[in-house]
Amino acid sequence: MTAAATALPRAILSTDADIKRFLLGGNATITVLNTETGERRTIKVSCKRDKVDDGWAIKSPFFVNVMTGSCNEEHFTYTGLVPSNAAKTGDKFYAYSPKRGGARSEKAGQGSTAFKWLWSLIHGRNSNGSARTPSDNHVAAYSNLEIWHEGRCGCCGRKLTVPESIDRGIGPVCWDRLGAMGAR
Numbered sequence: 001m002t003a004a005a006t007a008l009p010r011a012i013l014s015t016d017a018d019i020k021r022f023l024l025g026g027n028a029t030i031t032v033l034n035t036e037t038g039e040r041r042t043i044k045v046s047c048k049r050d051k052v053d054d055g056w057a058i059k060s061p062f063f064v065n066v067m068t069g070s071c072n073e074e075h076f077t078y079t080g081l082v083p084s085n086a087a088k089t090g091d092k093f094y095a096y097s098p099k100r101g102g103a104r105s106e107k108a109g110q111g112s113t114a115f116k117w118l119w120s121l122i123h124g125r126n127s128n129g130s131a132r133t134p135s136d137n138h139v140a141a142y143s144n145l146e147i148w149h150e151g152r153c154g155c156c157g158r159k160l161t162v163p164e165s166i167d168r169g170i171g172p173v174c175w176d177r178l179g180a181m182g183a184r
């Protein structure tokens with residue numbers, strides 16, 4: 001099997017609003033890339049949901065996991081959570097800290113820090129909670145920052161196919177549901 005046959009249609013999410021919507025889709029995987037240093041952190045944000053008539057009801061916080069294995073292993077480590085009503089609670093992120101004596105891998109710690117930074121950024125804040133200079137699009141201030149989705153719908157995880165779906169990271173059916181739910 002060639003790489004081309006299995007490649008998923010990854011794309012860059014380039015606005016605060018697109019990134020936030022994608023991250024709260026319920027089944028989102030992003031890669032945060034620093035193009036200057038080549039550093040990358042792959043982060044999965046997901047929640048439990050029930051299907052309802054016009055979409056879904058969120059039944060848990062959004063669990064934040066960071067990839068800590070090699071890319072091929074896809075091994076993720078839990079690193080904290082965002083409240084289930086995150087659309088209203090803004091930039092809250094509760095980083096998991098291991099109990100006394102517990103160990104946390106360096107990679108998990110770095111991923112947690114990266115997520116906290118990004119989650120704060122798209123809400124117009126620094127990691128310490130202080131407000132940034134008001135802007136319509138805070139991610140645009142970082143020319144060395146790229147936020148990639150991995151080619152799967154941020155809501156249902158299906159492979160994306162339509163160009164406009166690939167642009168926003170959300171497939172047509174889930175996009176309509178988000179509309180019905182007033183979530184976009």
Ligand SMILES: [Zn+2]
Nearest residue numbers: 153156171174
């Ligand atoms: Zn979907």
